[in-house]
Amino acid sequence: MNERPRGIESVLVVGTGLIGTSVALALREHGVTVKLTDQSPGAVRVACELGAGDEWEPGGDRVDLAVIAVPPQFVADWLLDLQKTEAARFYTDVASVKALPIEQARRLGCDLSAYVAGHPLAGRERSGPGAARADVFLGRPWAYCPGRETSPRAVAAVLSLIELCGGNAVKVDPVAHDEAVALISHAPHVAASAVAARLVGASDTALGLAGPGVRDVTRVAGGDPDLWTVILSGNARPVAEVLEAVATDLAAAAAALRAVSVDDDGAIARVTELLRRGNAGRSRIPGKHGGPARAYAVVQVLVGDRPGELARLFQVAQDAGVNIEDVRLEHAPGLPLGAAELSVQPESAEVLAEALRSHGWHVP
Incomplete structure (x- = not known):
């Protein structure tokens, strides 16, 4: 059993989907006592059978940290309910949107000194507790967003959680976080889905010719549509702005290609310029060791x-x-x-x- 950082002996995980159950499995590997709850009794049962912890009984002993692993629109309600019963000393969440739950928690009168909003940037196309893995966070960025009211002890507890799960803690402003994930995650998911949607009416000939290119572009489109609807609703404005910019580029490329199709050879330069910007943008994605990506x-x-x-x-x-x-x-x-x-x-x-x-x- 691995040695764990001091300060976390017991954790309550609210929501036994992919991320919640993965957090629980990672904590169990370090000997942390984990309690589990979910609106779906079946999901809790599966997570327990996987060894992620034991079912939580409200009113029991207070835990050190509660990890709220529910969609962003429901984080604040759960935070308020848990704080009313003093279920934990400190609280965090793992939702992929940060400004919304923080603002809702403030309006509801939650104790923000004990709460640190968080978001591990990790996951899989599959969902549910059966897809959970203890190693899903290893080496992955884990954003955390302490506010001006947040106590240092609450921050320390969340940093211990991130360390136990193998993530890389990244302190970030909530609004900056939401704008960032709109660009690197949420809008790309919609764009991939738009490409994949063209395949619904594709001919057998086209599908038979499908290779790694279309598989790479559409990979994330295999995610749960209901879950992604909730995520996108919680970060609607930043995602819309990115999609509008992408749509402008695509419309310009389409217009240029139509011009090329009627013998305007000079129009192809506008497409080349977009492709070159694409090369430049992709080259800025950090490599596996951080910093510029290596050429292999x-x-x-x-x-x-x-x-x-x-x-x-x-x-x-x-x-x-x-x-x-x-x-x-x-x-x-x-x-x-x-x-x-x-x-x-x-x-x-x-x-x-x-x-x-x-x-x-x-x-x-």
Whole structure:
């Protein structure tokens, strides 16, 4: 059992969905006593069966920290109810919108000295307690937004929570947080859904030709629509502003391409300019170690669709002393094989390729 930071012995998790149950599982790995509650008895039961904790009985012993893992519109109501019964010494939440619950909590008269708004920027396309994992927060940013009323002890408790879960604490203003997640998360989800929606009426020919490009662009569109409706409603204005800017770029690109289709060759320059801005924007996304993203070399290798193939592949890399920075798999439709794209440091690419070939792997 791992040693835990001092100050958190017991935690109440309100909401046993993906994030709430993942928080509980991470805490249990450090020996923290975790109590669970949810409006769905079935969700609590599943979380308990997964080892995330025990069902909470209102009126029991006060816990050190309550983690409110419900949609942003309901955080303040839960905070008020919990504080009325003195369920915890301190309180936080994990909703993806911050300004709304803070303002609602202030209007309701909640004790803001004991509350620190929070948001771990982690998750999966799947939802519910069955998709929860204790490691989902490892290395991920975890925003926390203390106000002018917040006590230092409340902040310390939340920082201990973030450390226990393996997140990287990032102090941020609530409004700045909401504008940021609109740009990096909420608006991209809507944009991906808009692209994916075009596939509803796609022909079998088009779907049969689908490759990694369309899968990458539409991956997040697999999220729960009801959950995302609640999230977007709580951050409506910042998301709308980002989408309007994206729509302006798309409309300009569409107009330019229509001009190209009627022999206005010069119009394509406007599309090229958008593509270059896209390159520049993507290059600003931090790499896995923070700071500017590194440029990796990609070694492609054909992999059979059989148990143990990836393990053998990684063993060759280990024996060759090559660290695999990232891996991507693309299956060949209708064939029992696929291609693995291994991202490595440029100076290691040829070393890995030769090691793989010497062990019988097909490296194009």
